[in-house]
Amino acid sequence: MDAFYxxxxxxxxxxxxxxxxxxxxxxxxxxxSAASYEARKFGVKSAMSGRLAIKLCPELIFVKTDFERYTEISKRIRKIFLEYTDLVEPLSLDEAYLDVTENKIGFPSASLIAEEIRQRIFNEVGLTASAGISINKFIAKVASDYNKPNGQKTVNPEDVFQFLEDLDIRKFYGVGKVTAEKMYQKGIFTGKDLKLKSLEYLDKNFGKSGRYYYDVVRGIHFSEVKPNRIRKSLAAERTFSKNLSSEIFMLEKLEHISEEVSKRLTKNKVSGKTITLKIKYSDFTLQTRSKTLPYYVSDTSIILETAKDLLYQNKLNNSVRLLGISLSNLNTEKPKKPKPSDQEKKALVFN
Structure with missing residues (x-):
């Protein structure tokens, strides 16, 4: 969806x-949380402080979030998706993958299906959407940002390699700002530059992500569209009106956050083993502290006591503007399937 909220x-x-x-x-x-395209022209974007946003755009209008409304509209849009395929993998309220290789309406063209879905969303919901169409999730995701807002881009099989070679490294899904800067320093500016690097070089310089970069720049991405996407974590957090400088003042806040996390776990009928405390300091630096328990939990008191232990685990670096608690390693996670062998991958590598 285009600037959904x-x-x-x-x-x-x-x-x-x-x-x-x-x-x-x-x-x-x-x-x-989100900015309209009119605001983005001034440099306003998500995760930016309201103070900076109004400095960039003095005429900016702030509106409150309304997740009930977003959820309601998201369900209506998802209902449209399901008329075309059951293979729908929601990423968030405003984004989803669809596998239309075999679809309910018998269309031979994924591009035509995308056009029709986008038109229906506009006619039936009143909002615009953009789409990316290609041979796998990675390329479709990258392509979906190409002609925003209210547009779409198709990367046909015969165009995949040229598309990826010409692509600015910043547009590769999974390459964040820090990684992009590191790649620039090493002379990697486009997909073509990345493709020239060996797997050994990428492993050495980018760790576990090296294999991922090596594969995707060659059009290899084995991830299937999973209609029942498994939740991997659940969290709640609070930003404070005034910075907190003592752990004592944070305990009450942690109690409320723990209660909220517990409610969400109960609502989703899940529990988890790993509890993570998120701390954002007044200088906007971020720190996380985690502890994995030997059993699954969802009870407020256990979450709170663990969060307290994590809070006192190390001395705070500065005054605190935000605290958050998340549970991961949930009881919904399934054992990972073995990855394809290098021999199987070679069948899809074309230089």
Whole structure:
């Protein structure tokens, strides 16, 4: 979906159409959750402080988040998807993968299916969407950002290698800002530059991600569209109106966060073994501390006591603006399937 949260706000309040808006971010401590395309022209983007956003765009209008509304619309859109295929893997409320190799309407063209779905979303929901179409999830994901907003891009099988070679390394899904800078320093600016690097070189310089970069630049990505995507973690966090400088003042906050996490675990009928405490300091540096228990938990008291232990585990680096608790290693996770052998992968490598 195109600027989903912001677009929903503009759809529900026509007076906001065409104006720069930010979802969340209000007040001196707020953080922007989403920005309309009108606001993005000024440099406003998600995860930016509200203070900086208003500095970049003095006419910016802040609106409150409304997850009930986002969820309601997301379900309506997903219902449209399911009329074309049962292989729908939601990534979030506003994004999903669809496998239309075999589809319910018998269309031979994935591009035509994407066009029809986008038109139906606009007609039946009132929002625009963009799509990427290709041979696997990685390339489709990259292509989906190409003609935003309200557009689509198809990368046909015969065009895959040229598309990836020409691609700016920053546009590779899975290459973040820090990794991109590191690649630049090593002379890797495009997919073509990346493809020239050996697997040994990538392993040495990028660790476990080396194999991933080596494969995807060659069009190899084995991940299937999983209609029943397994949740891997569940979390809750709070940003404070004033920075907290003592662990004592944080205990009450941790209690409320633990209760919220426990409620979400109960609602989703899951429990987890690994508890992680997230700490964001006043200088915006981030720290996480984790502990894995020998049993699955969802009870508030155990989550809270573990979070307290993690809080006191090391001295705080600075005053704290945000605390969060997450549970991972959930009882929904299945054993991983063995990865394809190098021999199997070679069948798909074309130089």
């Amino acid at each position: 912001a677009s929903v706000a503009q759809m529900d309040n026509p007076e906001l159409k065409g104006k720069p808006i930010a979802v969340g971010g209000g007040g001196t401590r707020g953080v922007v």
